[in-house]
Amino acid sequence: xxxxxxxxxxxxxxxxxxxxxxxxxxxxxxxxxxxxxxxxxxxxxxxxxxxxxxxxxxxxxxxxxxxxxxxxxxxxxxxxxxxxxxxxxxxxxxxxxxxxxxxxxxxxxxxxxxxxxxxxxxxxxxxxxxxxxxxxxxxxxxxxxxxxxxxxxxxxxxxxxxxxxxxxxxxxxxxxxxxxxxxxxxxxxxxxxxxxxxxxxxxxxxxxxxxxxxxxxxxxxxxxxxxxxxxxxxxxxxxxxxxxxxxxxxxxxxxxxxxxxxxxxxxxxxxxxxxxxxxxxxxxxxxxxxxxxxxxxxxxxxxxxxxxxxxxxxxxxxxxxxxxxxxxxxxxxxxxxxxxxxxxxxxxxxxxxxxxxxxxxxxxxxxxxxxxxxxxxxxxxxxxxxxxxxxxxxxxxxxxxxxxxxxxxxxxxxxxxxxxxxxxxxxxxxxxxxxxxxxxxxxxxxxxxxxxxxxxxxxxxxxxxxxxxxxxxxxxxxxxxxxxxxxxxxxxxx
Numbered sequence: 001x002x003x004x005x006x007x008x009x010x011x012x013x014x015x016x017x018x019x020x021x022x023x024x025x026x027x028x029x030x031x032x033x034x035x036x037x038x039x040x041x042x043x044x045x046x047x048x049x050x051x052x053x054x055x056x057x058x059x060x061x062x063x064x065x066x067x068x069x070x071x072x073x074x075x076x077x078x079x080x081x082x083x084x085x086x087x088x089x090x091x092x093x094x095x096x097x098x099x100x101x102x103x104x105x106x107x108x109x110x111x112x113x114x115x116x117x118x119x120x121x122x123x124x125x126x127x128x129x130x131x132x133x134x135x136x137x138x139x140x141x142x143x144x145x146x147x148x149x150x151x152x153x154x155x156x157x158x159x160x161x162x163x164x165x166x167x168x169x170x171x172x173x174x175x176x177x178x179x180x181x182x183x184x185x186x187x188x189x190x191x192x193x194x195x196x197x198x199x200x201x202x203x204x205x206x207x208x209x210x211x212x213x214x215x216x217x218x219x220x221x222x223x224x225x226x227x228x229x230x231x232x233x234x235x236x237x238x239x240x241x242x243x244x245x246x247x248x249x250x251x252x253x254x255x256x257x258x259x260x261x262x263x264x265x266x267x268x269x270x271x272x273x274x275x276x277x278x279x280x281x282x283x284x285x286x287x288x289x290x291x292x293x294x295x296x297x298x299x300x301x302x303x304x305x306x307x308x309x310x311x312x313x314x315x316x317x318x319x320x321x322x323x324x325x326x327x328x329x330x331x332x333x334x335x336x337x338x339x340x341x342x343x344x345x346x347x348x349x350x351x352x353x354x355x356x357x358x359x360x361x362x363x364x365x366x367x368x369x370x371x372x373x374x375x376x377x378x379x380x381x382x383x384x385x386x387x388x389x390x391x392x393x394x395x396x397x398x399x400x401x402x403x404x405x406x407x408x409x410x411x412x413x414x415x416x417x418x419x420x421x422x423x424x425x426x427x428x429x430x431x432x433x434x435x436x437x438x439x440x441x442x443x444x445x446x447x448x449x450x451x452x453x454x455x456x457x458x459x460x461x462x463x464x465x466x467x468x469x470x471x472x473x474x475x476x477x478x479x480x481x482x483x484x485x486x487x488x489x490x491x492x493x494x
Contacts, residue, residue: 302450
């Protein structure tokens with residue numbers, strides 16, 4: 001029994017209860033999970049409470065497939081005071097460190113290790129640490145965030161370690177909420193939602209854009225963190241980790257200055273470990289709002305693409321498409337007389353195949369059409385991202401010689417901004433659509449430039465090539481819906 005008795009899991013918002021409650025449709029990749037009569041009785045609407053071994057087995061299956069997520073408040077609490085050590089990598093920025101340590105000390109007396117990564121002036125860092133009874137580990141040379149965290153990890157004697165950046169402010173109870181997830185022995189890492197820190201910079205143009213669309217904010221819905229899912233990585237701005245599991249994995253890759261958190265997530269999950277993204281826990285991050293610093297940082301995020309591609313070639317693709325959705329995208333971008341008929345034919349074919357895999361379910365065609373619609377929307381979103389973000393130098397060159405490329409680029413640039421502005425969970429308050437669109441395109445320009453720079457340095461196009469995923473035909477016992485929509489991959493960020 002993995003999840004303890006009394007735990008509650010809730011179906012993912014995209015999971016569908018079908019066939020009169022006899023099956024569930026959803027997860028990552030999309031699958032059809034048929035329920036026995038006993039399993040049906042364990043579910044109350046979209047909620048399952050673990051009361052016995054049968055409930056634990058079903059909860060384990062639902063969580064493992066991404067069909068459901070554990071409710072943190074239902075899990076037993078941990079003892080953050082005696083089982084957690086805080087490790088804070090810092091280089092200068094003593095004022096931010098002082099703010100962070102004051103917040104930590106307001107809620108706990110747990111040990112804190114400040115790793116001074118060769119500050120230009122180490123005295124203010126030492127003074128801020130002393131004020132809050134934090135131990136300072138001074139490094140003689142700058143080794144970067146990954147190396148600094150590894151140095152701090154070597155000083156940890158508790159079962160859990162919290163890595164938290166100096167420009168973060170912890171909300172009360174953040175670590176307590178995250179620690180509950182470790183009641184599941186398979187969980188090795190839990191990460192909170194990272195939102196913007198209110199302040200003078202947060203009211204500026206780029207500050208408001210970052211509050212609406214920060215690379216570090218992974219949204220308000222809980223998720224299992226795995227490659228190929230909507231939340232495929234989590235940022236290291238704040239993360240709670242099992243110390244022994246991290247040591248066994250070799251810690252962070254000290255050779256990476258950016259993307260080391262993405263690399264760690266993918267190495268841990270490759271070994272079967274679970275990582276939970278828990279938005280019920282929050283921290284505030286001081287986003288960059290100065291245009292030059294902001295643009296430079298976005299480009300730095302992109303430079304992590306090639307190192308990640310060399311370490312994880314199967315996971316770094318800028319777009320992940322099923323064969324039919326890739327063909328649909330090519331047909332529409334071609335903008336020929338045959339484009340719409342061909343795209344329609346591909347959608348119909350995909351719907352028929354989906355329906356075949358859903359035989360035995362009530363209204364299979366309706367569910368199949370929904371899966372095809374999701375797959376088509378995902379393909380279009382990823383195609384737009386390729387044109388405006390990952391491949392923008394090619395798009396710019398194409399615009400000089402091709403009217404079709406200009407039309408495709410214009411539609412892509414306007415469509416994604418329109419959809420994001422209208423459909424965002426947290427609208428960009430006070431930021432008009434024009435400035436939001438400009439910031440969005442500058443974001444793409446910076447990140448894409450970093451990706452191309454890393455590709456040129458590495459002499460490889462691995463980080464620029466989309467991946468076509470073929471769906472294996474399932475056995476009758478493991479019948480699953482085809483990969484309806486490879487989720488639009490989020491750009492890995494440090």
